[in-house]
Amino acid sequence: xxxxxxxxxxxxxxxxxxxxxxxxxxxxxxxxxxxxxxxxxxxxxxxxxxxxxxxxxxxxxxxxxxxxxxxxxxxxxxxxxxxxxxxxxxxxxxxxxxxxxxxxxxxxxxxxxxxxxxxxxxxxxxxxxxxxxxxxxxxxxxxxxxxxxxxxxxxxxxxxxxxxxxxxxxxxxxxxxxxxxxxxxxxxxxxxxxxxxxxxxxxxxxxxxxxxxxxxxxxxxxxxxxxxxxxxxxxxxxxxxxxxxxxxxxxxxxxxxxxxxxxxxxxxxx
Amino acid sequence: xxxxxxxxxxxxxxxxxxxxxxxxxxxxxxxxxxxxxxxxxxxxxxxxxxxxxxxxxxxxxxxxxxxxxxxxxxxxxxxxxxxxxxxxxxxxxxxxxxxxxxxxxxxxxxxxxxxxxxxxxxxxxxxxxxxxxxxxxxxxxxxxxxxxxxxxxxxxxxxxxxxxxxxxxxxxxxxxxxxxxxxxxxxxxxxxxxxxxxxxxxxxxxxxxxxxxxxxxxxxxxxxxxxxxxxxxxxxxxxxxxxxxxxxxxxxxxxxxxxxxxxxxxxxxxxxxxxxxxxxxxxxxxxxxxxxxxxxxxxx
Numbered sequence: 001x002x003x004x005x006x007x008x009x010x011x012x013x014x015x016x017x018x019x020x021x022x023x024x025x026x027x028x029x030x031x032x033x034x035x036x037x038x039x040x041x042x043x044x045x046x047x048x049x050x051x052x053x054x055x056x057x058x059x060x061x062x063x064x065x066x067x068x069x070x071x072x073x074x075x076x077x078x079x080x081x082x083x084x085x086x087x088x089x090x091x092x093x094x095x096x097x098x099x100x101x102x103x104x105x106x107x108x109x110x111x112x113x114x115x116x117x118x119x120x121x122x123x124x125x126x127x128x129x130x131x132x133x134x135x136x137x138x139x140x141x142x143x144x145x146x147x148x149x150x151x152x153x154x155x156x157x158x159x160x161x162x163x164x165x166x167x168x169x170x171x172x173x174x175x176x177x178x179x180x181x182x183x184x185x186x187x188x189x190x191x192x193x194x195x196x197x198x199x200x201x202x203x204x205x206x207x208x209x210x211x212x213x214x215x216x217x218x219x220x221x222x223x224x225x226x227x228x229x230x231x232x233x234x235x236x237x238x239x240x241x242x243x244x245x246x247x248x249x250x251x252x253x254x255x256x257x258x259x260x261x262x263x264x265x266x267x268x269x270x
Numbered sequence: 271x272x273x274x275x276x277x278x279x280x281x282x283x284x285x286x287x288x289x290x291x292x293x294x295x296x297x298x299x300x301x302x303x304x305x306x307x308x309x310x311x312x313x314x315x316x317x318x319x320x321x322x323x324x325x326x327x328x329x330x331x332x333x334x335x336x337x338x339x340x341x342x343x344x345x346x347x348x349x350x351x352x353x354x355x356x357x358x359x360x361x362x363x364x365x366x367x368x369x370x371x372x373x374x375x376x377x378x379x380x381x382x383x384x385x386x387x388x389x390x391x392x393x394x395x396x397x398x399x400x401x402x403x404x405x406x407x408x409x410x411x412x413x414x415x416x417x418x419x420x421x422x423x424x425x426x427x428x429x430x431x432x433x434x435x436x437x438x439x440x441x442x443x444x445x446x447x448x449x450x451x452x453x454x455x456x457x458x459x460x461x462x463x464x465x466x467x468x469x470x471x472x473x474x475x476x477x478x479x480x481x482x483x484x485x486x487x488x489x490x491x492x493x494x495x496x497x498x499x500x501x502x503x504x505x506x507x508x509x510x511x512x513x514x515x516x517x518x519x520x521x522x523x524x525x526x527x528x529x530x531x532x533x534x535x536x537x538x539x540x541x542x543x544x545x546x547x548x549x550x551x552x553x554x555x556x557x558x559x560x561x562x563x564x565x566x567x568x569x570x
Binding site: 035036037038083084137139140161164165166167168169170171193194195196230233234235237239241242245246248249251252253254 | 494
Protein backbone atom coordinates (compact mmCIF):
# COMPACT_ATOMS: atom_id res chain seq x y z
CA UNK A 1 0.00 0.00 0.00
CA UNK A 2 3.04 2.29 0.39
CA UNK A 3 5.71 2.06 -2.23
CA UNK A 4 8.94 3.98 -2.79
CA UNK A 5 10.35 3.52 -6.30
CA UNK A 6 13.95 4.72 -6.79
CA UNK A 7 13.29 7.75 -4.61
CA UNK A 8 15.95 10.41 -4.29
CA UNK A 9 15.33 13.60 -2.36
CA UNK A 10 17.56 16.66 -2.46
CA UNK A 11 16.91 19.50 -0.01
CA UNK A 12 16.88 23.11 -1.22
CA UNK A 13 20.28 23.47 0.40
CA UNK A 14 21.62 20.90 -2.07
CA UNK A 15 22.00 18.19 0.53
CA UNK A 16 20.87 14.76 -0.65
CA UNK A 17 18.74 13.23 2.10
CA UNK A 18 17.44 10.11 0.32
CA UNK A 19 19.33 8.12 -2.31
CA UNK A 20 17.61 5.58 -4.57
CA UNK A 21 15.25 4.31 -1.91
CA UNK A 22 13.11 1.31 -2.81
CA UNK A 23 10.67 0.17 -0.19
CA UNK A 24 7.30 -1.54 -0.17
CA UNK A 25 5.12 -1.60 2.93
CA UNK A 26 2.00 -3.77 2.89
CA UNK A 27 -1.23 -2.97 4.69
CA UNK A 28 -1.15 -3.88 8.40
CA UNK A 29 2.62 -4.21 8.51
CA UNK A 30 4.62 -2.82 11.41
CA UNK A 31 7.85 -1.22 10.35
CA UNK A 32 10.60 0.27 12.49
CA UNK A 33 13.16 2.59 10.89
CA UNK A 34 16.54 2.95 12.59
CA UNK A 35 19.86 4.55 11.67
CA UNK A 36 22.28 7.31 12.59
CA UNK A 37 21.25 10.93 13.20
CA UNK A 38 20.78 12.48 9.76
CA UNK A 39 20.38 9.12 7.98
CA UNK A 40 17.16 10.31 6.30
CA UNK A 41 14.58 8.60 8.52
CA UNK A 42 12.35 11.63 9.08
CA UNK A 43 12.72 12.69 5.43
CA UNK A 44 11.56 9.21 4.45
CA UNK A 45 8.35 9.32 6.49
CA UNK A 46 7.52 12.87 5.38
CA UNK A 47 7.20 11.45 1.88
CA UNK A 48 4.42 9.12 2.94
CA UNK A 49 1.90 11.89 3.66
CA UNK A 50 3.19 14.09 0.87
CA UNK A 51 4.81 16.76 3.07
CA UNK A 52 7.83 16.16 0.87
CA UNK A 53 7.71 15.07 -2.75
CA UNK A 54 10.56 13.12 -4.31
CA UNK A 55 13.17 14.94 -6.40
CA UNK A 56 13.50 11.78 -8.45
CA UNK A 57 11.44 8.59 -8.43
CA UNK A 58 7.90 7.95 -7.24
CA UNK A 59 6.08 7.42 -3.95
CA UNK A 60 2.77 5.58 -4.20
CA UNK A 61 0.17 5.43 -1.43
CA UNK A 62 -2.64 2.99 -2.22
CA UNK A 63 -1.36 2.92 -5.77
CA UNK A 64 -1.60 6.67 -6.20
CA UNK A 65 1.34 8.94 -6.91
CA UNK A 66 1.79 11.41 -4.01
CA UNK A 67 2.71 14.23 -6.43
CA UNK A 68 -0.85 14.02 -7.80
CA UNK A 69 -2.43 14.32 -4.35
CA UNK A 70 -2.63 17.19 -1.89
CA UNK A 71 -1.09 16.80 1.54
CA UNK A 72 -4.58 17.29 3.00
CA UNK A 73 -5.94 14.31 1.03
CA UNK A 74 -3.00 12.14 2.02
CA UNK A 75 -3.24 13.16 5.67
CA UNK A 76 -6.67 11.60 5.93
CA UNK A 77 -4.94 8.27 5.26
CA UNK A 78 -1.57 8.92 6.86
CA UNK A 79 -1.14 10.45 10.32
CA UNK A 80 2.32 11.46 11.51
CA UNK A 81 3.21 12.26 15.12
CA UNK A 82 6.42 14.25 14.76
CA UNK A 83 9.48 14.10 16.95
CA UNK A 84 9.01 17.60 18.30
CA UNK A 85 5.38 18.16 19.35
CA UNK A 86 5.97 21.93 19.50
CA UNK A 87 5.97 21.96 15.70
CA UNK A 88 2.55 20.38 15.62
CA UNK A 89 0.48 22.01 18.35
CA UNK A 90 -1.09 25.40 17.73
CA UNK A 91 -4.68 25.55 19.06
CA UNK A 92 -5.78 27.45 22.16
CA UNK A 93 -6.96 24.36 24.01
CA UNK A 94 -6.32 20.64 24.11
CA UNK A 95 -9.91 20.05 23.02
CA UNK A 96 -9.66 22.43 20.05
CA UNK A 97 -6.36 20.84 19.09
CA UNK A 98 -7.88 17.38 18.97
CA UNK A 99 -10.99 18.64 17.13
CA UNK A 100 -9.01 20.56 14.51
CA UNK A 101 -8.35 17.76 12.06
CA UNK A 102 -11.75 16.15 12.70
CA UNK A 103 -13.41 19.42 11.66
CA UNK A 104 -11.21 19.73 8.59
CA UNK A 105 -12.00 16.20 7.53
CA UNK A 106 -15.72 16.99 7.81
CA UNK A 107 -16.68 14.65 10.65
CA UNK A 108 -20.25 15.09 11.92
CA UNK A 109 -20.66 16.88 15.25
CA UNK A 110 -21.74 13.66 16.90
CA UNK A 111 -18.88 11.53 15.60
CA UNK A 112 -16.45 14.32 16.40
CA UNK A 113 -17.54 14.45 20.05
CA UNK A 114 -17.36 10.70 20.32
CA UNK A 115 -13.86 10.48 18.88
CA UNK A 116 -12.67 13.46 20.87
CA UNK A 117 -13.85 11.99 24.14
CA UNK A 118 -12.35 8.63 23.34
CA UNK A 119 -8.95 10.05 22.41
CA UNK A 120 -8.61 12.36 25.41
CA UNK A 121 -9.71 9.63 27.77
CA UNK A 122 -7.48 7.02 26.21
CA UNK A 123 -4.38 9.18 26.52
CA UNK A 124 -5.17 10.46 30.01
CA UNK A 125 -5.63 14.05 28.84
CA UNK A 126 -9.23 14.69 29.89
CA UNK A 127 -8.28 16.87 32.83
CA UNK A 128 -6.42 19.20 30.44
CA UNK A 129 -9.35 19.53 28.01
CA UNK A 130 -9.51 23.31 28.43
CA UNK A 131 -5.81 23.92 29.05
CA UNK A 132 -3.48 25.36 26.45
CA UNK A 133 -1.42 22.61 24.76
CA UNK A 134 1.64 24.71 25.53
CA UNK A 135 1.03 24.29 29.27
CA UNK A 136 1.49 20.52 29.03
CA UNK A 137 4.72 18.73 29.90
CA UNK A 138 6.87 17.36 27.07
CA UNK A 139 5.57 13.84 27.56
CA UNK A 140 1.93 15.02 27.65
CA UNK A 141 2.41 17.03 24.45
CA UNK A 142 3.65 13.92 22.70
CA UNK A 143 0.61 12.02 23.89
CA UNK A 144 -1.63 14.83 22.63
CA UNK A 145 -0.15 14.69 19.12
CA UNK A 146 -0.85 10.97 19.11
CA UNK A 147 -4.41 11.48 20.43
CA UNK A 148 -5.09 14.02 17.65
CA UNK A 149 -4.01 11.55 14.99
CA UNK A 150 -5.73 8.44 16.31
CA UNK A 151 -8.96 10.44 16.69
CA UNK A 152 -9.38 10.62 12.90
CA UNK A 153 -8.43 6.96 12.53
CA UNK A 154 -5.95 7.07 9.64
CA UNK A 155 -4.95 3.83 7.91
CA UNK A 156 -1.26 4.53 8.38
CA UNK A 157 0.15 5.77 11.69
CA UNK A 158 3.70 7.10 11.74
CA UNK A 159 5.47 7.75 15.03
CA UNK A 160 8.72 9.73 14.90
CA UNK A 161 10.76 9.14 18.08
CA UNK A 162 7.69 8.41 20.20
CA UNK A 163 9.59 7.46 23.39
CA UNK A 164 11.54 10.69 23.86
CA UNK A 165 10.62 12.20 27.22
CA UNK A 166 8.37 9.25 28.15
CA UNK A 167 8.91 7.41 31.41
CA UNK A 168 8.72 3.64 31.84
CA UNK A 169 4.99 3.66 32.51
CA UNK A 170 4.20 5.77 29.44
CA UNK A 171 6.50 3.66 27.29
CA UNK A 172 4.69 0.54 28.32
CA UNK A 173 1.39 2.20 27.46
CA UNK A 174 2.78 3.30 24.10
CA UNK A 175 3.92 -0.23 23.41
CA UNK A 176 0.36 -1.39 24.14
CA UNK A 177 -1.04 1.22 21.73
CA UNK A 178 1.30 0.05 18.97
CA UNK A 179 0.24 -3.55 19.51
CA UNK A 180 -3.39 -2.45 19.40
CA UNK A 181 -2.77 -0.63 16.11
CA UNK A 182 -1.25 -3.78 14.70
CA UNK A 183 -4.14 -5.93 15.85
CA UNK A 184 -6.66 -3.57 14.25
CA UNK A 185 -4.93 -3.81 10.88
CA UNK A 186 -3.26 -0.38 10.83
CA UNK A 187 -0.01 0.08 9.03
CA UNK A 188 2.44 1.41 11.61
CA UNK A 189 5.83 3.00 11.00
CA UNK A 190 8.03 3.81 14.00
CA UNK A 191 11.18 5.89 13.67
CA UNK A 192 13.28 5.50 16.79
CA UNK A 193 16.73 5.35 18.35
CA UNK A 194 15.27 3.49 21.29
CA UNK A 195 16.32 -0.03 20.38
CA UNK A 196 15.24 -1.52 23.69
CA UNK A 197 11.72 -0.23 23.01
CA UNK A 198 11.56 -1.45 19.42
CA UNK A 199 13.04 -4.90 19.76
CA UNK A 200 10.35 -6.60 21.88
CA UNK A 201 7.76 -5.45 19.30
CA UNK A 202 9.60 -7.61 16.75
CA UNK A 203 8.80 -5.37 13.76
CA UNK A 204 10.09 -5.53 10.25
CA UNK A 205 13.24 -3.44 10.52
CA UNK A 206 14.54 -0.95 7.97
CA UNK A 207 18.11 0.22 8.62
CA UNK A 208 19.09 3.53 7.01
CA UNK A 209 22.50 5.11 6.63
CA UNK A 210 23.45 8.24 4.69
CA UNK A 211 20.14 8.43 2.86
CA UNK A 212 20.06 4.80 1.79
CA UNK A 213 18.16 1.78 2.98
CA UNK A 214 21.05 -0.52 3.85
CA UNK A 215 19.02 -3.43 5.23
CA UNK A 216 15.40 -4.52 5.39
CA UNK A 217 14.19 -7.63 7.20
CA UNK A 218 12.91 -9.10 10.47
CA UNK A 219 14.29 -7.27 13.53
CA UNK A 220 15.29 -10.56 15.08
CA UNK A 221 17.64 -11.35 12.18
CA UNK A 222 19.06 -7.88 11.53
CA UNK A 223 19.72 -7.15 15.18
CA UNK A 224 22.20 -10.03 15.22
CA UNK A 225 24.25 -8.50 12.41
CA UNK A 226 26.89 -6.57 14.34
CA UNK A 227 28.68 -5.27 11.26
CA UNK A 228 25.48 -3.87 9.75
CA UNK A 229 24.49 -2.17 13.01
CA UNK A 230 27.96 -0.72 13.55
CA UNK A 231 27.86 0.89 10.10
CA UNK A 232 24.49 2.53 10.85
CA UNK A 233 25.54 3.55 14.39
CA UNK A 234 22.86 1.37 15.94
CA UNK A 235 23.49 -0.65 19.10
CA UNK A 236 22.37 -4.19 19.62
CA UNK A 237 19.56 -4.69 22.13
CA UNK A 238 21.19 -5.76 25.39
CA UNK A 239 19.58 -9.19 25.43
CA UNK A 240 20.63 -9.93 21.84
CA UNK A 241 24.19 -8.96 22.69
CA UNK A 242 24.09 -11.23 25.72
CA UNK A 243 22.69 -14.06 23.62
CA UNK A 244 25.46 -13.71 21.07
CA UNK A 245 28.17 -13.46 23.68
CA UNK A 246 26.90 -16.56 25.41
CA UNK A 247 27.04 -18.51 22.16
CA UNK A 248 30.45 -17.27 21.10
CA UNK A 249 32.39 -19.76 23.23
CA UNK A 250 32.28 -23.17 21.57
CA UNK A 251 32.21 -24.95 24.94
CA UNK A 252 29.38 -22.76 26.23
CA UNK A 253 26.34 -24.68 27.45
CA UNK A 254 24.27 -21.90 25.91
CA UNK A 255 25.55 -22.55 22.38
CA UNK A 256 22.48 -24.64 21.60
CA UNK A 257 19.92 -21.94 22.44
CA UNK A 258 18.69 -21.01 19.00
CA UNK A 259 16.10 -18.34 19.49
CA UNK A 260 17.16 -14.93 20.76
CA UNK A 261 13.50 -14.09 21.29
CA UNK A 262 13.42 -16.47 24.23
CA UNK A 263 15.35 -13.85 26.11
CA UNK A 264 12.52 -11.39 25.89
CA UNK A 265 10.21 -13.41 28.06
CA UNK A 266 12.80 -14.44 30.55
CA UNK A 267 15.86 -16.48 31.24
CA UNK A 268 16.17 -19.93 29.74
CA UNK A 269 19.01 -20.74 32.05
CA UNK A 270 18.79 -23.90 34.10
CA UNK B 271 48.04 28.56 24.64
CA UNK B 272 50.63 30.23 26.86
CA UNK B 273 52.05 29.27 30.20
CA UNK B 274 49.45 31.51 31.74
CA UNK B 275 46.76 28.91 31.24
CA UNK B 276 48.37 26.25 33.40
CA UNK B 277 47.72 27.61 36.90
CA UNK B 278 44.36 28.65 35.61
CA UNK B 279 43.43 25.08 34.77
CA UNK B 280 44.80 23.81 38.06
CA UNK B 281 42.81 26.34 39.98
CA UNK B 282 39.73 25.27 38.10
CA UNK B 283 40.35 21.57 38.65
CA UNK B 284 40.89 22.20 42.33
CA UNK B 285 37.55 23.92 42.58
CA UNK B 286 35.62 20.91 41.48
CA UNK B 287 37.45 18.06 43.03
CA UNK B 288 38.82 19.02 46.38
CA UNK B 289 36.14 21.00 48.09
CA UNK B 290 33.90 18.25 49.36
CA UNK B 291 30.22 18.96 48.93
CA UNK B 292 29.11 20.81 45.84
CA UNK B 293 25.35 20.57 46.25
CA UNK B 294 23.37 20.44 49.44
CA UNK B 295 19.59 20.31 49.37
CA UNK B 296 18.23 20.46 52.90
CA UNK B 297 14.68 19.60 53.72
CA UNK B 298 13.42 21.32 50.58
CA UNK B 299 9.71 21.61 49.91
CA UNK B 300 8.26 23.72 47.12
CA UNK B 301 4.69 24.41 46.06
CA UNK B 302 3.78 26.45 42.99
CA UNK B 303 1.17 29.17 43.54
CA UNK B 304 -2.35 27.76 43.35
CA UNK B 305 -1.06 24.17 43.14
CA UNK B 306 -2.80 21.83 45.55
CA UNK B 307 0.27 19.70 46.21
CA UNK B 308 3.93 20.32 46.88
CA UNK B 309 5.98 19.51 43.73
CA UNK B 310 9.01 18.67 45.90
CA UNK B 311 8.64 17.48 49.47
CA UNK B 312 11.12 17.14 52.36
CA UNK B 313 13.93 16.63 49.89
CA UNK B 314 17.45 15.89 51.11
CA UNK B 315 20.37 15.48 48.72
CA UNK B 316 24.10 15.96 49.08
CA UNK B 317 26.43 15.64 46.11
CA UNK B 318 30.21 15.62 46.44
CA UNK B 319 32.51 17.42 44.00
CA UNK B 320 33.31 15.21 41.00
CA UNK B 321 30.39 12.82 41.38
CA UNK B 322 28.18 11.76 38.47
CA UNK B 323 24.64 11.44 39.77
CA UNK B 324 21.60 10.31 37.77
CA UNK B 325 18.20 11.61 38.79
CA UNK B 326 15.35 9.38 37.61
CA UNK B 327 11.64 9.13 38.20
CA UNK B 328 8.34 9.10 36.33
CA UNK B 329 6.96 12.18 34.55
CA UNK B 330 5.59 14.65 37.03
CA UNK B 331 7.63 13.31 39.96
CA UNK B 332 9.21 16.71 40.61
CA UNK B 333 12.54 16.34 38.79
CA UNK B 334 12.15 19.56 36.83
CA UNK B 335 11.17 21.46 39.95
CA UNK B 336 14.21 20.15 41.79
CA UNK B 337 16.50 21.19 38.91
CA UNK B 338 14.95 24.66 38.93
CA UNK B 339 15.64 24.89 42.64
CA UNK B 340 19.28 23.96 41.98
CA UNK B 341 19.93 26.42 39.14
CA UNK B 342 18.06 29.21 40.91
CA UNK B 343 15.02 29.60 38.62
CA UNK B 344 13.24 28.69 41.85
CA UNK B 345 12.84 30.96 43.81
CA UNK B 346 14.23 33.79 41.64
CA UNK B 347 11.88 33.38 38.70
CA UNK B 348 9.23 30.92 39.89
CA UNK B 349 7.94 31.98 43.25
CA UNK B 350 5.85 29.87 45.56
CA UNK B 351 5.93 28.31 49.00
CA UNK B 352 9.59 27.54 49.62
CA UNK B 353 10.80 25.66 52.69
CA UNK B 354 14.29 24.41 53.48
CA UNK B 355 17.42 25.45 51.61
CA UNK B 356 19.61 24.70 48.60
CA UNK B 357 23.33 25.51 48.46
CA UNK B 358 25.60 25.16 45.46
CA UNK B 359 29.27 25.54 46.36
CA UNK B 360 29.47 28.58 48.61
CA UNK B 361 26.21 30.06 47.37
CA UNK B 362 22.90 29.74 49.07
CA UNK B 363 20.66 29.61 46.01
CA UNK B 364 17.81 31.68 47.42
CA UNK B 365 20.21 34.51 48.34
CA UNK B 366 22.74 34.39 45.50
CA UNK B 367 22.45 36.55 42.38
CA UNK B 368 21.41 34.76 39.20
CA UNK B 369 24.66 35.88 37.52
CA UNK B 370 26.69 34.18 40.25
CA UNK B 371 24.63 31.02 39.95
CA UNK B 372 24.99 31.01 36.17
CA UNK B 373 28.75 30.71 36.64
CA UNK B 374 28.43 27.91 39.17
CA UNK B 375 25.71 25.77 37.61
CA UNK B 376 25.67 24.98 33.89
CA UNK B 377 22.63 23.54 32.13
CA UNK B 378 22.59 21.57 28.91
CA UNK B 379 19.17 21.28 27.31
CA UNK B 380 17.80 18.13 25.76
CA UNK B 381 17.78 19.68 22.33
CA UNK B 382 21.01 21.52 21.43
CA UNK B 383 19.02 23.53 18.85
CA UNK B 384 17.65 25.52 21.78
CA UNK B 385 21.14 26.43 22.88
CA UNK B 386 23.04 27.13 19.67
CA UNK B 387 22.36 30.27 17.71
CA UNK B 388 25.54 32.08 16.57
CA UNK B 389 27.12 32.01 13.12
CA UNK B 390 30.24 30.09 14.01
CA UNK B 391 31.03 27.41 16.53
CA UNK B 392 33.63 29.47 18.38
CA UNK B 393 31.41 32.56 18.56
CA UNK B 394 28.70 30.36 19.93
CA UNK B 395 30.94 28.94 22.63
CA UNK B 396 32.21 32.44 23.51
CA UNK B 397 28.71 33.88 23.87
CA UNK B 398 28.38 33.39 27.64
CA UNK B 399 31.85 34.84 28.26
CA UNK B 400 31.06 37.89 26.12
CA UNK B 401 28.07 38.56 28.32
CA UNK B 402 30.34 38.49 31.36
CA UNK B 403 32.76 40.92 29.66
CA UNK B 404 35.69 38.52 30.01
CA UNK B 405 38.88 40.09 28.52
CA UNK B 406 39.57 38.96 24.91
CA UNK B 407 42.84 37.13 25.72
CA UNK B 408 41.28 35.08 28.45
CA UNK B 409 38.22 34.44 26.31
CA UNK B 410 40.42 33.09 23.49
CA UNK B 411 42.22 30.78 25.92
CA UNK B 412 39.07 29.48 27.49
CA UNK B 413 37.24 28.91 24.20
CA UNK B 414 40.25 27.04 22.77
CA UNK B 415 40.46 24.94 25.88
CA UNK B 416 36.76 24.06 25.81
CA UNK B 417 36.97 23.11 22.13
CA UNK B 418 39.99 20.94 22.83
CA UNK B 419 38.32 19.19 25.74
CA UNK B 420 35.33 18.34 23.58
CA UNK B 421 37.38 17.39 20.54
CA UNK B 422 35.80 20.02 18.28
CA UNK B 423 38.78 22.30 17.57
CA UNK B 424 38.51 21.55 13.86
CA UNK B 425 34.91 22.78 13.85
CA UNK B 426 35.78 26.28 15.18
CA UNK B 427 34.84 28.19 12.02
CA UNK B 428 31.92 26.03 10.96
CA UNK B 429 28.31 27.20 11.13
CA UNK B 430 26.55 25.34 13.96
CA UNK B 431 23.46 24.56 11.87
CA UNK B 432 25.59 22.56 9.39
CA UNK B 433 26.80 20.17 12.07
CA UNK B 434 25.52 16.70 12.91
CA UNK B 435 23.36 16.28 16.01
CA UNK B 436 26.23 14.74 17.96
CA UNK B 437 28.52 17.63 17.01
CA UNK B 438 25.84 20.18 17.95
CA UNK B 439 25.54 18.60 21.35
CA UNK B 440 29.30 18.89 21.82
CA UNK B 441 29.21 22.55 20.82
CA UNK B 442 26.38 23.21 23.28
CA UNK B 443 28.32 21.39 26.00
CA UNK B 444 31.46 23.41 25.17
CA UNK B 445 29.38 26.57 25.67
CA UNK B 446 28.56 25.31 29.16
CA UNK B 447 32.09 24.09 30.03
CA UNK B 448 33.67 27.39 28.96
CA UNK B 449 31.89 29.10 31.86
CA UNK B 450 33.79 26.75 34.19
CA UNK B 451 30.80 25.75 36.25
CA UNK B 452 31.30 23.45 39.21
CA UNK B 453 28.10 21.58 38.57
CA UNK B 454 26.59 20.74 35.18
CA UNK B 455 22.99 19.63 34.81
CA UNK B 456 22.20 17.50 31.75
CA UNK B 457 18.50 17.15 30.91
CA UNK B 458 17.92 13.89 29.01
CA UNK B 459 21.15 14.32 27.05
CA UNK B 460 20.95 11.11 25.01
CA UNK B 461 17.29 11.09 24.03
CA UNK B 462 17.75 12.66 20.60
CA UNK B 463 21.01 10.92 19.73
CA UNK B 464 21.51 7.70 17.84
CA UNK B 465 22.79 4.95 20.13
CA UNK B 466 26.46 5.14 19.10
CA UNK B 467 26.52 8.93 19.37
CA UNK B 468 24.84 8.58 22.76
CA UNK B 469 27.57 6.20 23.93
CA UNK B 470 30.20 8.69 22.78
CA UNK B 471 28.52 11.44 24.78
CA UNK B 472 28.41 9.25 27.87
CA UNK B 473 32.14 8.52 27.52
CA UNK B 474 32.78 12.23 27.05
CA UNK B 475 30.99 13.05 30.30
CA UNK B 476 33.13 10.52 32.12
CA UNK B 477 36.32 11.95 30.63
CA UNK B 478 35.33 15.54 31.47
CA UNK B 479 34.65 14.55 35.04
CA UNK B 480 37.98 12.72 35.30
CA UNK B 481 39.95 15.60 33.74
CA UNK B 482 38.25 18.60 35.31
CA UNK B 483 36.54 17.31 38.43
CA UNK B 484 33.25 18.87 37.33
CA UNK B 485 30.18 17.37 39.02
CA UNK B 486 27.32 16.12 36.83
CA UNK B 487 23.66 15.84 37.74
CA UNK B 488 21.89 14.02 34.91
CA UNK B 489 18.17 13.56 34.40
CA UNK B 490 17.52 10.55 32.20
CA UNK B 491 14.88 7.95 31.43
CA UNK B 492 17.11 5.78 29.26
CA UNK B 493 19.34 4.32 31.93
CA UNK B 494 21.16 1.52 30.12
CA UNK B 495 23.84 3.82 28.71
CA UNK B 496 24.41 6.07 31.69
CA UNK B 497 24.47 3.70 34.65
CA UNK B 498 27.94 2.54 33.63
CA UNK B 499 29.51 5.89 34.44
CA UNK B 500 27.32 6.98 37.33
CA UNK B 501 28.43 7.01 40.95
CA UNK B 502 24.88 7.27 42.21
CA UNK B 503 21.31 6.82 41.08
CA UNK B 504 18.68 8.90 42.87
CA UNK B 505 15.01 8.03 42.33
CA UNK B 506 12.17 10.49 42.92
CA UNK B 507 8.50 9.76 43.29
CA UNK B 508 5.71 12.21 44.11
CA UNK B 509 8.16 14.92 45.05
CA UNK B 510 10.16 12.81 47.47
CA UNK B 511 13.50 11.08 47.25
CA UNK B 512 12.69 7.38 47.51
CA UNK B 513 15.94 5.63 46.55
CA UNK B 514 19.55 6.84 46.60
CA UNK B 515 22.61 4.64 46.20
CA UNK B 516 25.06 3.01 43.80
CA UNK B 517 23.33 2.35 40.47
CA UNK B 518 23.78 -1.42 40.76
CA UNK B 519 22.21 -1.42 44.18
CA UNK B 520 19.27 0.77 43.15
CA UNK B 521 18.56 -1.19 39.96
CA UNK B 522 18.56 -4.40 41.98
CA UNK B 523 16.03 -2.93 44.40
CA UNK B 524 12.61 -4.38 43.71
CA UNK B 525 10.95 -1.07 44.50
CA UNK B 526 12.70 0.70 41.60
CA UNK B 527 10.37 -0.69 38.92
CA UNK B 528 7.34 0.11 41.05
CA UNK B 529 8.46 3.74 41.14
CA UNK B 530 8.29 3.81 37.33
CA UNK B 531 11.99 3.48 36.55
CA UNK B 532 12.99 1.81 33.26
CA UNK B 533 15.14 -1.06 34.48
CA UNK B 534 17.55 -1.92 31.63
CA UNK B 535 16.87 -5.44 30.27
CA UNK B 536 20.19 -6.83 31.46
CA UNK B 537 19.65 -5.59 35.00
CA UNK B 538 16.14 -7.06 34.95
CA UNK B 539 17.49 -10.44 33.83
CA UNK B 540 20.31 -10.30 36.37
CA UNK B 541 17.84 -9.57 39.17
CA UNK B 542 15.64 -12.43 38.10
CA UNK B 543 18.53 -14.89 37.92
CA UNK B 544 19.70 -13.83 41.37
CA UNK B 545 16.22 -14.39 42.75
CA UNK B 546 16.31 -17.83 41.13
CA UNK B 547 19.39 -18.55 43.21
CA UNK B 548 22.30 -17.97 40.83
CA UNK B 549 25.24 -16.45 42.74
CA UNK B 550 25.86 -13.45 40.45
CA UNK B 551 27.88 -10.34 41.19
CA UNK B 552 26.80 -6.85 40.27
CA UNK B 553 27.38 -5.44 36.81
CA UNK B 554 25.63 -3.63 33.99
CA UNK B 555 26.66 -4.83 30.57
CA UNK B 556 25.76 -7.90 28.54
CA UNK B 557 29.51 -8.63 28.40
CA UNK B 558 29.90 -9.01 32.19
CA UNK B 559 26.78 -11.11 32.50
CA UNK B 560 27.74 -13.42 29.62
CA UNK B 561 31.12 -14.05 31.21
CA UNK B 562 29.62 -14.73 34.62
CA UNK B 563 26.96 -17.05 33.23
CA UNK B 564 29.45 -19.06 31.19
CA UNK B 565 31.76 -19.30 34.20
CA UNK B 566 28.89 -20.36 36.41
CA UNK B 567 27.58 -22.94 33.97
CA UNK B 568 31.03 -24.38 33.26
CA UNK B 569 31.64 -24.72 36.97
CA UNK B 570 34.69 -22.53 37.21
